[in-house]
Amino acid sequence: MSTTTGTATGTVVPTERRVPPLGGFSTTLVGLELRRLLRNRRAVIFTLVMPSVFFLLFGTDGDYKDQASGAGNLTARIMVSMAVYGAMIATTSGGAMVATERAVGWSRQLRLTPLNPVAYIAVKALVAMTMGLAAVVAVFVVGSLAGAQLPLWRLVVCGLLAWVCSLVFAAFGLFMGYLLPSENVMQILGPGLAILSFAGGLFVPLTEFSHVFATLAKLTPAYGVGELARAPFGGEHDLALAALNVVAWGLVFVLGAAWRMSRDTQRV
Amino acid sequence: MNDTTPAVRLAGVTKTFGSVRAVDGLDLTIEPGEVVAFLGPNGAGKTTTVDMLLGLSRPTSGTVEVLGGDPRHAVALGRVAAVMQTGGLLKDFTIRETVELTASLFRPSRPVDEVLDRAGIADVADRMVAKASGGQQQRLRFALALLPDPDLLILDEPTTGMDVQGRRDFWSAIRADADRGRTTLFATHYLEEADAYADRIVLVRHGRVVADGTAAQVKAMAAGRSVRATWRGADTRALASLEGVDSVDVRGDSVVVHAKDSDGVARFLLTQTPATDLEITSRNLEDAFVALTADAPADTRDREGVLA
Numbered sequence: 001m002s003t004t005t006g007t008a009t010g011t012v013v014p015t016e017r018r019v020p021p022l023g024g025f026s027t028t029l030v031g032l033e034l035r036r037l038l039r040n041r042r043a044v045i046f047t048l049v050m051p052s053v054f055f056l057l058f059g060t061d062g063d064y065k066d067q068a069s070g071a072g073n074l075t076a077r078i079m080v081s082m083a084v085y086g087a088m089i090a091t092t093s094g095g096a097m098v099a100t101e102r103a104v105g106w107s108r109q110l111r112l113t114p115l116n117p118v119a120y121i122a123v124k125a126l127v128a129m130t131m132g133l134a135a136v137v138a139v140f141v142v143g144s145l146a147g148a149q150l151p152l153w154r155l156v157v158c159g160l161l162a163w164v165c166s167l168v169f170a171a172f173g174l175f176m177g178y179l180l181p182s183e184n185v186m187q188i189l190g191p192g193l194a195i196l197s198f199a200g201g202l203f204v205p206l207t208e209f210s211h212v213f214a215t216l217a218k219l220t221p222a223y224g225v226g227e228l229a230r231a232p233f234g235g236e237h238d239l240a241l242a243a244l245n246v247v248a249w250g251l252v253f254v255l256g257a258a259w260r261m262s263r264d265t266q267r268v
Numbered sequence: 269m270n271d272t273t274p275a276v277r278l279a280g281v282t283k284t285f286g287s288v289r290a291v292d293g294l295d296l297t298i299e300p301g302e303v304v305a306f307l308g309p310n311g312a313g314k315t316t317t318v319d320m321l322l323g324l325s326r327p328t329s330g331t332v333e334v335l336g337g338d339p340r341h342a343v344a345l346g347r348v349a350a351v352m353q354t355g356g357l358l359k360d361f362t363i364r365e366t367v368e369l370t371a372s373l374f375r376p377s378r379p380v381d382e383v384l385d386r387a388g389i390a391d392v393a394d395r396m397v398a399k400a401s402g403g404q405q406q407r408l409r410f411a412l413a414l415l416p417d418p419d420l421l422i423l424d425e426p427t428t429g430m431d432v433q434g435r436r437d438f439w440s441a442i443r444a445d446a447d448r449g450r451t452t453l454f455a456t457h458y459l460e461e462a463d464a465y466a467d468r469i470v471l472v473r474h475g476r477v478v479a480d481g482t483a484a485q486v487k488a489m490a491a492g493r494s495v496r497a498t499w500r501g502a503d504t505r506a507l508a509s510l511e512g513v514d515s516v517d518v519r520g521d522s523v524v525v526h527a528k529d530s531d532g533v534a535r536f537l538l539t540q541t542p543a544t545d546l547e548i549t550s551r552n553l554e555d556a557f558v559a560l561t562a563d564a565p566a567d568t569r570d571r572e573g574v575l576a
Binding site for chain 2: 016017018019020021024026028029032035036039040100101104105106108109111112113114115
């Protein structure tokens with residue numbers, strides 16, 4: 001199929017119309033989306049600044065720096081937990097951007113372009129994961145300057161695990177983004193994530209919980225990510241349970257997002 | 269694809285939402301190169317029809333073809349583009365970024381600077397969308413629709429929020445493209461825009477086409493013209509007895525006669541009375557619009573499809 005395009009000089013140039021490669025996914029698209037996210041001061045403060053502040057408040061006590069915790073010190077362990085918290089917020093808010101886009105009608109505008117829904121989700125996920133990586137790195141840099149001690153390779157593995165596992169929360173953000181048609185969805189999700197982080201043992205170790213609460217805590221979505229991310233410290237970790245937790249919640253959120261998304265594209 | 273493929277073909281299209289029939293057996297064919305105004309009162313089914321033309325929703329029954337194929341396919345290839353009332357913009361992009369993002373999706377795409385210029389927003393391109401006026405945002409939607417250089421452009425209330433100059437610029441851009449062969453379908457409630465810029469007017473009511481023709485034909489369907497003359501002490505009885513006269517009003521020294529046969533009235537006034545300053549005006553499109561789309565009058569059903 002072809003058409004003709006008149007140019008300013010009046011010559012007629014035949015053009016072949018095509019569907020964009022990769023369904024419209026491109027670095028241009030990812031770059032623009034990242035730029036937009038970084039413009040959102042609230043998002044930047046919550047993802048890149050707050051987890052580090054929490055770490056400095058809760059993790060840099062003089063005793064903690066001297067207290068060994070597996071292969072590192074307690075400060076490092078708290079640093080990793082806060083990095084997981086930061087990655088959770090970053091990836092959730094990245095995914096939840098779809099809520100804003102639906103609320104203002106941008107997703108409808110995009111339906112007038114060749115952008116494939118799968119490519120759209122891939123862009124959202126990539127933006128969310130980029131922010132997640134930035135959140136982890138921010139806490140690790142602050143942590144290393146503030147006395148966290150852990151051999152480098154263990155530190156890197158901790159960071160990678162925290163980051164990769166936060167994919168679960170990118171899916172959570174997408175699911176919530178499609179579920180809650182609100183422009184301010186993060187005002188609901190922010191406190192929700194704080195509760196999940198507490199319940200999952202990111203702020204207080206589960207050993208401080210009563211037996212019943214500790215058992216329940218292991219069923220919440222932040223537990224698995226935190227447990228896996230801290231595994232490189234060595235010592236006692238129920239890695240099988242943590243992995244099961246991550247996979248199960250990941251599946252729940254991905255299926256939930258896919259379900260809401262398919263309903264959404266039917267209606268739009 | 270050959271030249272006889274219609275730009276738009278709707279055949280027996282219905283769309284129901286629960287018990288509401290938004291579109292009720294709509295038939296409409298638009299040939300390439302036509303500029304068609306789609307008019308109707310709120311709730312007549314205009315936006316629902318536009319949604320189906322863009323593949324945003326599927327008809328309950330009937331056929332919807334755009335440029336000889338499936339609407340979604342035409343959208344994916346950039347052959348059809350639209351300025352939608354409901355298409356939202358992201359506040360935290362600049363105008364230019366919004367265009368860049370959309371341009372990255374079309375193969376091929378017109379250059380970003382060209383469409384910014386044509387839409388008249390090149391000078392405010394670096395402004396955040398949140399800081400842009402309603403008219404500038406509407407021009408931005410127009411710029412986005414120009415990117416794929418579409419064969420068919422669909423506009424739903426395109427000039428909402430634009431000032432007079434903006435409307436004029438907008439329509440001259442639309443006409444220039446139409447002269448190059450772009451098919452354009454626009455829904456509007458500015459009747460003077462339909463009158464001035466459309467080759468053809470399609471009036472819809474309750475999801476059906478009630479009138480379809482040139483502006484002059486549609487106006488004529490609302491029956492007759494008015495003849496105004498200066499005639500002190502006019503003989504209203506004589507005027508009312510003329511063939512095809514609907515009403516006679518005396519306003520001071522003037523008399524205004526509404527008649528189907530305006531020529532007959534004029535001839536009578538000029539040859540057999542002392543009347544001077546004769547003026548014959550067709551009813552305007554607004555009168556036609558009200559007459560043809562108003563609810564209730566039983567005779568409106570007879571008019572359906574007269575020109576369709």
